[in-house]
Amino acid sequence: MAAGRALRVGRAPRLCRSLTGRGCQRAPERGAECRDAAPSRVSRFCPPRKSCHDWIGPPDKYSNLRPIHFYVPEDESPSEQKLRELRQETQEWNQQFWAKQNLTFRKEKEEFIHSRLEAKGLGPRAESGQKATLNAEEMADFYKEFLSKNFQKHMYYNRDWYKRNFAITFFMGRVALERVWNKLRLKQKKTHS
Incomplete structure (x- = not known):
């Protein structure tokens, strides 16, 4: 998989979805969070604004860990x-x-x-x-x-x-x-x- 691509988390069976959250809702602060991030951020990867799932970014070049961008539901x-x-x-x-x-x-x-x-x-x-x-x-x-x-x-x-x-x-x-x-x-x- 290319380093620039990300894996989407959240494709779970129906039972898991019922336990893990409500329907997809837009998180208004997600786009601002990525744009306004400090340059010391671990990764510059930013998921799409309309995403309603956690996203896993490409591996960090120092830690070799994949950073997770957490979805914040409105409610x-x-x-x-x-x-x-x-x-x-x-x-x-x-x-x-x-x-x-x-x-x-x-x-x-x-x-x-x-x-x-x-x-x-x-x-x-x-x-x-x-x-x-x-x-x-x-x-x-x-x-x-x-x-x-x-x-x-x-x-x-x-x-x-x-x-x-x-x-x-x-x-x-x-x-x-x-x-x-x-x-x-x-x-x-x-x-x-």
């Missing part, structure tokens, strides 16, 4: 808003962590390669002009060292990730129950009228 309930905000916050947290982690990885990898080539008396380019590289066994030393050095950081990341996902799952269940409850109340009102 969003407080629980739905809390769920969306929690998902947005988790996405931003993930983006920041992996962008920083990938930058550190690349920097340390280049330093490792440079130091090993220098120890062998080689320059950054081979005689043929191609970039000099190390073999798989030498790179395995780097990967092992990097993972060992960052073990604690990854352990804390995983712990926080599970906490966040548990909270998101809890609010998803709460929103689904509220929607079912609201539908049942509407049906009762119609039958008693």
Whole structure:
């Protein structure tokens, strides 16, 4: 799939649609949100203004994660808003962590390669002009060292990730129950009228 294209989220079976939201409504702030975004945005991708679904954009060049543009319905309930905000916050947290982690990885990898080539008396380019590289066994030393050095950081990341996902799952269940409850109340009102 081309990097500039996006996948549309929301093509779910009928039962899932009944639990995940009301009919398609236009979110007036979506177009303004994309136009007025700060240049430090993760992605410049912007879904169509009339979209009534969440959209997944192309991978971010620093974190390698696909940013999600969340649909904001006009009649969003407080629980739905809390769920969306929690998902947005988790996405931003993930983006920041992996962008920083990938930058550190690349920097340390280049330093490792440079130091090993220098120890062998080689320059950054081979005689043929191609970039000099190390073999798989030498790179395995780097990967092992990097993972060992960052073990604690990854352990804390995983712990926080599970906490966040548990909270998101809890609010998803709460929103689904509220929607079912609201539908049942509407049906009762119609039958008693």
